[in-house]
Amino acid sequence: MHIPDGFLDPWVAGLFWLGSGAAIGLAVRRARGELGDERTPLLGVVAAGIFAAQMLNWPIPGGTSAHFVGGAFAGILLGPSLGVLAMTAVVTIQALVFGDGGIVALGANLFALAVVDVLAGYVLFRVVRRVYEPAAAFVAGWGAVVLSALAVGVGVGLSSAFAYELGVTVPIMVVGHALLGLIEGAITAAVYGYVADARPDLVLGRFRDEALTPEVGL
Amino acid sequence: MTVRSAPAWVRGAGLCLLALVVLAPAFAWASGAVGYAEPLEHAAAATGAADDAGTTIPGLLPDYSVPGLGPSLGTLVSAVVGTALTLGVAVAAGRLLEE
Numbered sequence: 001m002h003i004p005d006g007f008l009d010p011w012v013a014g015l016f017w018l019g020s021g022a023a024i025g026l027a028v029r030r031a032r033g034e035l036g037d038e039r040t041p042l043l044g045v046v047a048a049g050i051f052a053a054q055m056l057n058w059p060i061p062g063g064t065s066a067h068f069v070g071g072a073f074a075g076i077l078l079g080p081s082l083g084v085l086a087m088t089a090v091v092t093i094q095a096l097v098f099g100d101g102g103i104v105a106l107g108a109n110l111f112a113l114a115v116v117d118v119l120a121g122y123v124l125f126r127v128v129r130r131v132y133e134p135a136a137a138f139v140a141g142w143g144a145v146v147l148s149a150l151a152v153g154v155g156v157g158l159s160s161a162f163a164y165e166l167g168v169t170v171p172i173m174v175v176g177h178a179l180l181g182l183i184e185g186a187i188t189a190a191v192y193g194y195v196a197d198a199r200p201d202l203v204l205g206r207f208r209d210e211a212l213t214p215e216v217g218l
Numbered sequence: 219m220t221v222r223s224a225p226a227w228v229r230g231a232g233l234c235l236l237a238l239v240v241l242a243p244a245f246a247w248a249s250g251a252v253g254y255a256e257p258l259e260h261a262a263a264a265t266g267a268a269d270d271a272g273t274t275i276p277g278l279l280p281d282y283s284v285p286g287l288g289p290s291l292g293t294l295v296s297a298v299v300g301t302a303l304t305l306g307v308a309v310a311a312g313r314l315l316e317e
Contacts, residue, residue, distance in 0.1 A: 001258050006272035032315050040312035045231040048305035052238035055282065055297050057249030064256065065249035082312075089308040093300060099277035152258060161270035162261065169261045176257025199227055 001069075001152050001177070002094065002109050005102030009159040016155060017107030023115040027084035034082055042202060046074055047086035051093065058183060066180040071113055072121020072144035073188045076137060077195060077203055080122045087114035108155050112148040120144040121188075141188025142181040149177035235301055242297035243290040246282070250289075 008016070035043070050070035057065040070090075075083035091113050094100040101109040121144035129136040153173030157166030196203050262268040273280075279299065283292040 001256060003258065004271040005274045006270040007262070007267060028315065031312075035312045035316045040309060040316060041228055043312045044305045044309035045228070045235070047308035048235055048301045049231070049238065051304040052235055052242065052297060052301045055242040055293070055300070056238065056245040058245070059248045059252040061252065065252060066256065085311060086308060089304055089311065093304050093307065095277075096275070097277050097279055097300065097303065098282050098296065099273060099275065099280045100282070102272075103274040149257065153261065156258070156261060156267070159267075161267040162265040163267075165265045168264050172261040172264060173257050176260065180257070202227070 001112065001149060001173070002091075002101030003105040003112075003152060003156065005104045007102070007156050007159060007161050008105050008108055009161075010104075012155050012158050013104050013108060016105075016111045020107050020110035020115050023119075024084060024088055024110065027081040027088075030081040031085055034079065039078070039082060043078060043082050043086055046078055047089045050074060050086065051090045053187075054090070054094075060180075064180075066183055068187045069113060069117055069145050069148070069184055070188075071117025071148065072125070072141045072184070073137075073191060075118040075120075075122030075144075076125045076140060076188070076192055080119055083118040083122060084114055087118055090114075108152070112151045112155075116151050117144045117148040120147045135189075137192035138185040138189040140185075142178075142185030145181040145184045146174060146178050149173040149181075235305075239294070239297040239301050243293045246293040247290065 050068075050073070053068045053070060055067070057067045059065045071083070071087050074086045077083070078086055088110060091101065091109050092106065095103060095106045095109065121140040124143045125136045125140035128139045150170065150173065153170040154166065156162045156173075157169035158164065162169050192203070259268070262271065279292075279296045282296040282300075283289065284295050287295065
């Protein structure tokens, strides 16, 4: 759902830059205390893995395709601050090196994919986990991508190129990604389950504010 | 990078990255076969915005392709370059913030 240049009115693009700039700035400040010999390589590997996974477009019969977005997964595994930084690296490189998403629209793409997707995924995971843990990663992946799509739908719907048709853009974005998001949720749950089983100590979103326990299978 | 405490998972993660990169051309071919479209493009088509999409900076490897290379090889090179670059940038940013 990378927004190209030309889709957003300047004031909408500017507001997205403000929002993503503030959130990423906060993430940078908070990340200082979290990074070290264990978390810094993990930050790099998660960011690189999400970049590579986003290149895998899953063909869907009917003339569409979808790829894993990964923000929720980054938030769950790395925590909100490092998750935002990981996705910021991915989305910025996609725009600057591959022309995937605009330059003026980069603030909006960062807001949707590096801020909303990560933070919503992290919050949803922690809330749902208290109710029914096996569903937490799936709901986080699905719900976060739907909220990201809502942010994009509102942004383009407030812009002249889309004739200010919020009533059209929001339903198309939200319903479309509510369906595609099922794949996001499934992949998030599968990869989270694998990592949580193999290396539970690496899953920061699960253990923040808690004592680490060795028996943490799903 | 200093990975004294985590050599095992770094090796496994590297193999996972390699697997994802190698798979990229096959997925690009398959999604091209069904036609790539996503909801934002449907929203643009429904509101007449499709023609407004523009490119400010095409990037060195526009649309994950390499000028002069075929689509599969271009996708593979893009996957290698993008994955390595993302890894490098994220680790470098992390190291800078450690101080």
